[in-house]
Amino acid sequence: MAFLELRNVSKGYGGPPVLENINLTLERGEFVAIVGYSGSGKTTLLSLIAGLQRPDTGTVRLNDLEVTAPGPDRGVVFQNYSLLPWLTVYENIALAVEEAFPNHSPAARRQHVEKYIALVNLSPARDKLPRQLSGGMRQRVSVARALALDPQILLLDEPLSALDALTRATLQDEIERIWSTDQKTVVLITNDVDEALLLADRIIPLTTGPGAALGEPVSVGLARPRDRKALNHDPEFKRLRALVTSQLLGYGARRRCTVRTKLTLPDILPEDLDAPRTNRRRPLRPHEIKREEITVST
Amino acid sequence: MKRLKLDWLILPLFGLAVILAAWAISSATWASNLPSPLKTWESSRDYVLQPFAKRGEMDQGILRFTWYSLVLVAQGYALAVLVGTPIGFLLGLSRTFARTFDPLIQILRPVSPLAWLPLGLVLFLNTGKEAGTYGALFTIAICSMWPTVLNTAVGVRAVPQDYLNVGRVLKLSRWKMLTRILIPATLPYMFTGFRLSLGIAWLVIVAAEMLTGRPGVGGFLWQEYNSLIYEHIILSIIVIGLVGFVLDRLMSLLESRFKTA
Numbered sequence: 001m002a003f004l005e006l007r008n009v010s011k012g013y014g015g016p017p018v019l020e021n022i023n024l025t026l027e028r029g030e031f032v033a034i035v036g037y038s039g040s041g042k043t044t045l046l047s048l049i050a051g052l053q054r055p056d057t058g059t060v061r062l063n064d065l066e067v068t069a070p071g072p073d074r075g076v077v078f079q080n081y082s083l084l085p086w087l088t089v090y091e092n093i094a095l096a097v098e099e100a101f102p103n104h105s106p107a108a109r110r111q112h113v114e115k116y117i118a119l120v121n122l123s124p125a126r127d128k129l130p131r132q133l134s135g136g137m138r139q140r141v142s143v144a145r146a147l148a149l150d151p152q153i154l155l156l157d158e159p160l161s162a163l164d165a166l167t168r169a170t171l172q173d174e175i176e177r178i179w180s181t182d183q184k185t186v187v188l189i190t191n192d193v194d195e196a197l198l199l200a201d202r203i204i205p206l207t208t209g210p211g212a213a214l215g216e217p218v219s220v221g222l223a224r225p226r227d228r229k230a231l232n233h234d235p236e237f238k239r240l241r242a243l244v245t246s247q248l249l250g251y252g253a254r255r256r257c258t259v260r261t262k263l264t265l266p267d268i269l270p271e272d273l274d275a276p277r278t279n280r281r282r283p284l285r286p287h288e289i290k291r292e293e294i295t296v297s298t
Numbered sequence: 299m300k301r302l303k304l305d306w307l308i309l310p311l312f313g314l315a316v317i318l319a320a321w322a323i324s325s326a327t328w329a330s331n332l333p334s335p336l337k338t339w340e341s342s343r344d345y346v347l348q349p350f351a352k353r354g355e356m357d358q359g360i361l362r363f364t365w366y367s368l369v370l371v372a373q374g375y376a377l378a379v380l381v382g383t384p385i386g387f388l389l390g391l392s393r394t395f396a397r398t399f400d401p402l403i404q405i406l407r408p409v410s411p412l413a414w415l416p417l418g419l420v421l422f423l424n425t426g427k428e429a430g431t432y433g434a435l436f437t438i439a440i441c442s443m444w445p446t447v448l449n450t451a452v453g454v455r456a457v458p459q460d461y462l463n464v465g466r467v468l469k470l471s472r473w474k475m476l477t478r479i480l481i482p483a484t485l486p487y488m489f490t491g492f493r494l495s496l497g498i499a500w501l502v503i504v505a506a507e508m509l510t511g512r513p514g515v516g517g518f519l520w521q522e523y524n525s526l527i528y529e530h531i532i533l534s535i536i537v538i539g540l541v542g543f544v545l546d547r548l549m550s551l552l553e554s555r556f557k558t559a
Contacts, residue, residue: 052463070466082460086482095478099468149468 003028003185004049004153009058011044017056018044020211024204026153026187031179033188033196034214035244036206037251042189043079045206046157049187050076062153072100075146079157081138083130083145090126093117093145100149116148120174136167140174147178153185161191169228172198180224193244197237198226203244207251215247333529341529355513360537367503367514368541370431374438375499379492382443386450386491387480396451407444411437411502415509430510434503441502445494453487454480485556493549500542515541 002025009022018041026032036042047053048060051070060067062074070076083092093113101109117126120140130138139159146154156175160168176199179186190196196203197220205215220240222231231237318335325332333341342360344351349361388395389403418433418440425432457480465479507516515534522530 050467052466069469070463071469072467074467076463076467078460078463080460082464084461084464084479084482086485096468099470099474 005061007059009055011055017211020213029183031186031201033200033203035196037208040206040208041212046155046189050074050155072149073152075149075151076155077142077146077159081142085130088127089141093148096145097148116144120144136163156188158189205247338529338532342533363515363518371499371503374435377439378443382446383450386447389451390454411441411505414440434506437506438499438502442495442499446491449487449491453484457483489553489556493553496545496549
């Protein structure tokens with residue numbers, strides 16, 4: 001039986017549906033990446049799994065229980081970190097731990113928090129406020145907070161998209177290390193095909209919205225641990241990247257529109273402010289303005 | 299233009315000199331009842347140099363009067379903050395509550411303190427001698443409450459959805475959602491409201507003291523007007539302005555401490 005199952009899920013915000021007929025099944029311990037254009041409904045899909053939003057039709061089931069509300073069994077790493085700015089690194093994680101493990105003793109909780117701060121290598125920054133941290137450090141706190149819940153499934157919403165390339169690579173390695181030690185089920189939302197290929201067991205492209213649906217999944221059979229440098233020359237990697245990219249480009253082409261319109265622009269010369277006062281032209285009356293037609297094609 | 303090194307000091311002093319000159323010229327020419335700056339100082343010297351003297355109920359040092367006013371303002375303001383903040387939270391959190399009471403608040407908000415004071419006096423008429431004090435407190439509280447109420451409500455509505463999502467994912471209880479997320483996220487807005495409220499409370503005290511005749515800087519002003527000692531009106535105005543300025547500075551210092559990133 002599937003661990004996470006989305007069946008015929010659709011979701012809209014009043015207008016045309018953003019997601020339409022999404023069917024997705026995940027096995028326990030699987031690392032799945034969902035790749036798509038921005039604005040294609042990736043974040044909406046993740047919110048549905050997290051329970052932050054309810055689908056209009058269809059069901060989301062985790063462990064055979066229907067998802068109706070968010071809960072600490074699904075750790076979410078939000079795109080913009082979502083750390084509480086008035087709490088320190090320690091306090092941000094401690095707040096999560098308090099809620100997830102109300103029965104632990106304070107000492108056990110403290111130890112638990114420290115363990116996850118250490119896991120993302122932030123022990124020296126434990127008493128800093130989020131605004132004192134760099135983007136990469138904030139994102140690591142966000143990951144630590146999600147992991148500290150000891151969730152059944154980890155939902156990553158473009159966690160690295162706001163970071164520079166070097167920090168990105170470091171954090172990708174960190175996510176891979178954490179996943180391989182904990183063997184958690186992970187859903188990664190990303191717009192970076194290379195990132196998806198580096199981390200995921202399976203890549204599912206999302207067609208462009210409105211009415212986005214899941215495309216043909218691509219299994220990534222690359223051996224782990226995957227080395228970023230070696231992968232670049234791996235023929236299988238190249239083949240998969242071409243496959244995913246061409247799928248996505250195909251969706252993009254469908255979205256690209258061909259417009260031919262005629263624009264009418266008024267034919268007015270800018271007033272010459274340097275001209276001597278007496279010779280300046282009187283401003284044009286509306287009926288005196290000539291119109292010019294231009295054809296625009298995109 | 300080259301900036302002077304001391305222009306932060308010289309320019310305000312220059313401004314002051316211009317106003318003093320305008321004052322002196324006015325009192326010497328068209329406003330013959332307006333005491334000149336020098337006369338004002340001579341007549342006020344006792345009140346300023348012995349600021350805590352008490353020579354009689356309505357003849358006391360200016361800081362002593364100011365202190366009476368400040369105590370009353372503090373009480374009324376505390377009441378306004380204690381009542382206004384929860385109302386603001388309810389307005390921000392509950393659509394129904396906002397729909398029910400928002401029109402009422404918008405109507406009561408522009409009512410002048412001079413209109414509230416008689417109602418306050420009537421409300422506390424049966425307290426006898428203390429009616430003036432309670433009436434003034436009521437007026438200060440109800441007039442200065444609105445900025446706190448409205449700013450808190452706006453602040454609550456402006457809490458980023460991200461923070462609320464964090465709370466939802468962690469399944470925080472309602473109480474924890476309030477204390478750990480909503481209140482800290484709203485604090486900057488609340489303090490802006492507190493600051494505006496304090497300014498209004500200080501405005502109201504003068505009016506309240508004038509009408510009730512309580513000893514205080516406003517009461518003093520009104521009494522000296524009736525006693526034809528016009529110099530003291532100017533003294534009172536200067537003191538009221540200075541105190542209001544200091545209060546606002548203090549609140550803005552406090553406010554900036556609570557600004558979150």
